[in-house]
Amino acid sequence: MDRIASVRPDRPSGFSRASRFFALVGIGALLPLAALAQSADSYPNRPVKMLIPYAPGGATDIIARHLSPKLQEVLGQPFVVDNRAGASGNIALEAAAKAAPDGYTLLVGNVSTNAINESTFAAVLQTRPSRDLVGISKLVEIPHVVVAAPSFPPNSVAEMIEWAKRNPGKLNYASAGLGTYPQLDMLRLLKAAGIEATHIPYKGGAAQMLPALMTGEVQVAFINLASTIEQVKAGRLKVLATTMPTRRHQRLAGTVRTGGNAEAHRRQVVRGGCSRAVAT
Template sequence: MRPATAIRTYRRQWLAALAFVALSGAAPPGMAEGAWPARAITLIVPYGAGGNVDVMARWIGPELSTRLGQPVVIENVSGAGGVIGTEKAVRAKPDGYTLLLSVESTIVIAKMVTPSTVRYDGLVDLMPVTLLGSQPLALVGKPAMQAKTSEALYAELRSAPGKYSYASSGVGTSLHLGGELLKQQGGIDMVHVPYRTGMQIVNDLSGNQLDLAVLPLSMVMQQARAGKMRVYGVMSDKPSPAMPEAPPLAGVPAWRGANVSVWQGVFAPKGTSPQIVEQLNTALGQVLATPSVRRNFEDGGVTPIGAGPQEFAAFLKNEESKFGAIVAKGSIKAE
């Protein structure tokens, strides 16, 4: 074939390939996009630096970077109880380069208790990748409380409606809803006292300035073991490995099944490729299997889970149903 003829033939083949791309969306040889990930990945933490969620991000970030072969940059976007950072993740391009590490209050509960200000649906606008870990909530009391067991406490609460108060980290949080579930299911009346921070609750409770509180187990283990507060039980059907001496509140028949945990999971914006989501889940599973990461989780009172996209999605639907029923029955609004 003469050179000029060869050039014309090649041009016709190339133009035909481009036409095929325009019609089918396929990429001809030499034009395929690079494999993911090809650059740094941003992991949004919708809370300030130094908090529990931020600490977990820094536990998993370096290991995830190693397995993906690209830097994982943690970006703290705090404000409105996690809503602002979550909205940023929802609006991000669904290309696998922006992820979100978040919790039950922001993903599931926020839209229920602040419907006029939360403009996203965590179960619709985000894709679940991996449920990293969880820990049960604990019902704890001040050292001076006379009741020594959950059964004795329940009897006292039933006999004295409105006499006792319980603290949580704010109206509409999972801690608040955990306390409301105990009230609703147990037929008891406690006064809710919202606080801004969990550590202030711990300080006031150990100083006998509060009667009761609902807190994540990890926040109370040290103080309880030092005798500065009493753990009446955890809101789960079985003891937590982090504190096996704390009994389940299910020992009280009226509280059986009143299970509430705080959990952390990784999400991607809606529309992210399922292949990228699966690749991320595989990498995160490997991260959770790393001895140093598991040790950090367990020392922090968090049970590693590693549930993948489908199992995580089913878990989220159950969480939505459970919290939705509590909010509806209690007419709870944080606005």
């Protein structure tokens, strides 16, 4: 416990204060692993691989890269971040499920990889997270925002809906792939508003979505706040709506809630069959 208490977050300039908070939450949630290492000294005794289902730069990657050095500091072995982007997260999901059940391959997934994909890709996905993987810890909950480039005329969801009705067929939106939560959240909004929009998926997740949004290649997206907060603060993106219960940043002060309760959950999982002592 003292080893955990002595850990302090690094402050790399590229990461937001919110992201540092998320990393500490993850460390606290993994206290059972630290206790196991101190009592038995049996795990880990070699490097641990952390599979990330998206390209570098998104919230899942950011959180994993905050956790990695802290876990190494506490547990004494490297936790190596391995990005396996593509197929809406299913490439990393399959890799985690096929790994040896020894606790040395972890998946830092989100609600898409851990829950949604099992139903959306049921006909083609060989892995079922509910059957083949074991949850270790819920790491973080991140509020969602609807963002757009500053050049996009609407400044709110209500204005976006009116704009789409006046310009049928011209609205488009980004997502991290078919069946991912940015797509499903937007589909829910479009249905409620009675409008249509063209879906533009980016297999690299936020790392590809953000440049596309900032350059106007795509107009809007549902995305998590951790991936976008620095761009919002710099004025390179604007927020049309948020699921945050309070407006914690001045650039969110004028936004409205979407009426939903969507949040991005990150959870760490391990291959099914892993020793219960290691997994817990």
